[in-house]
Amino acid sequence: MFEQKLAAKTCEAVFKLYGKEILPDSVGLEKTKKEIEGDYTIVVFPFVKISRKAPEITAAEIGEYLSINLSEVKSYKVIKGFLNLTLTDRCWLSLLESRRNPEFGFSPLRKELPVVLEYSSPNTNKPLHLGHIRNNLLGFSLAAILRANGHHVIKVNLVNDRGIHICKSMLAYMKLGNNETPVSSGLKGDHLIGKYYVLFNDLQKAEVADLKAKGLTAEEAEKQSPVMLEAQEILRKWESRDAETIELWRRMNSWVYEGFEQTYKNLGVDFDRIYYESETYLLGKELVSEGLEHGIFTKRSDGSIWADLRDEGLDEKLLLRSDGTSVYMTQDLGTAQLRFNDFHPSSMIYVVGNEQNYHFDVLKRVLVKLRKSYSSHIFHLSYGMVELPEGKMKSREGTVVDADDLMEEMITTAESTTRELGKVNDFSDEEATDLFRTIGLGALKYFILKVDPKKNMLFDPVESIDFNGNTGPFIQYTYARIRSLRSRAGEAGYHLAGTAVDENLTINAREKEVMRVIAQFPLVVKQAGLEMSPALIANYVYELAREYNQFYQEVPVLKEPDTSKIYLRLAISEMAGNIIKSSMSLLGIEVPDRM
């Protein structure tokens, strides 16, 4: 809040005192360390060269200037090269004027081109797992953060609904399905299809073992196994629009979508637009042949088409197979173009795991070769893998944590813990069920989002269901406390609406600590947007909750004899509560009124 003002005035001071212009960004302004008297600290070492005076003297001169020319500065104290400024209580109290503004810290929506943000991007042959959860949470949160920074965000999902892997589960279903449906089996659609994908692999494994016994290598055996050949036949039928094949494909996919929809709903994520690879790959093919015509790509004797990136330090990259079918890159070229056609976005963000860094590097370079203006608008938000304590979180190795199971377990744990604590004795069943969901999902989401996206993270199931300390439920609890305090205040006859805070009050250390954290919120939102990091919001809201709890524990609110102070503390509480709620909403986490 006051940072910009202080920085600007410091520049003015340096210019007036020493005759040199400096940029506000170059002012080293930070929160004063806790043990030291002061609110904000300016590091003056960088100005010593300009002032040609000792650090202490420089700091004192700037401090003097600021305290005379800025009414907000109450006093200053110099320690070595550090100028510690204390702001007036009135200045801090003015912060509370924004306590009822639900948009505090957010920027209004700007009239500009939209940002297209892709996340989730599932395969239709297997249910969502822990890795997808990180992806979905990051994508959803990022959309909220960018929106809070004034961007018009369009959330899109790209469903990978075609290709050989889909044909595999189709084949297994044709062989072993007996017309089983989600209804007849009692399985969620995506789990049902996942089951057949696994069955295909079992069939293939058996055949591969036989072939290897006959002397084939593993690779040959895989390619020549009868089920694999059958699956490829299905793919060819699909591409030639064979009615029966398409019909089965449609039916099986529709089951999967029902399942996904449920998982997304449970997770609390949504999309403005869903793209299907089956609808975009043809456009990709067009782009490739266009590039071939213009001599940008090359065709080999076997008919395959390649982009040559060797002069850029990379290799050659396949764009179209020799049999004319498309690869991953073909499809992504198509979707990028389609997205550009649909929205003309100022940027296209892809939330995709870091194992695809190379892919996106190539995608951008190929688009540059095609002279697509939007190539520079593509941004890959690359996030790290989720690892499990035993080993890696890879779908092939079997140690998969299913998204639905995980959410279920978190909610169940929330329920038992909450019941043990006797928190819901006076709740209706419906209220209680809502609360268990809120807490269980809050724990899960916070646990995942508090880690810097670009880092690999460890998902320890035991730690994730801990509700104490740096966790989602801790923050939710702080919010519930504040709400409780508010309703008690109402019962005691204190009317918050329309009651102004006495601006002549003096504030104590605990009160100021909370307000210092509150004051940072707008900058944190901005920073999280620039760095595209929900973790910054998560770490901030934890600090706020911790600070508020200290205040709550040490400072009486309703038992304070001085009524004007009661109103002050209620105002601080209200503002802290609103910011907790805002922050959590940026993470896609709900907060309960009671818990």
Added chain:
RNA sequence: GGUCCGGUAGCUCAGCUGGAUAGAGCAGCAGCCUUCUAAGCUGCUGGCCGCGCGUUCGAAUCGCGCCCGGAUCACCA
């Protein structure tokens, strides 16, 4: 081998656009509920910030070299 990312307390993570004695949580130990919700609060224990050199008044933070871990470099997606 090339490229990219990481290495901070027993564990999980902040801090990294250089600044004061490196911060949290968990785990461990000791306390605080007849007072606004104890999913809370207080205190203690615990660190050659991977290693070395350099830049600087000042380096966990920047640069170079090395060591360790991960990802990636498919006619898979």
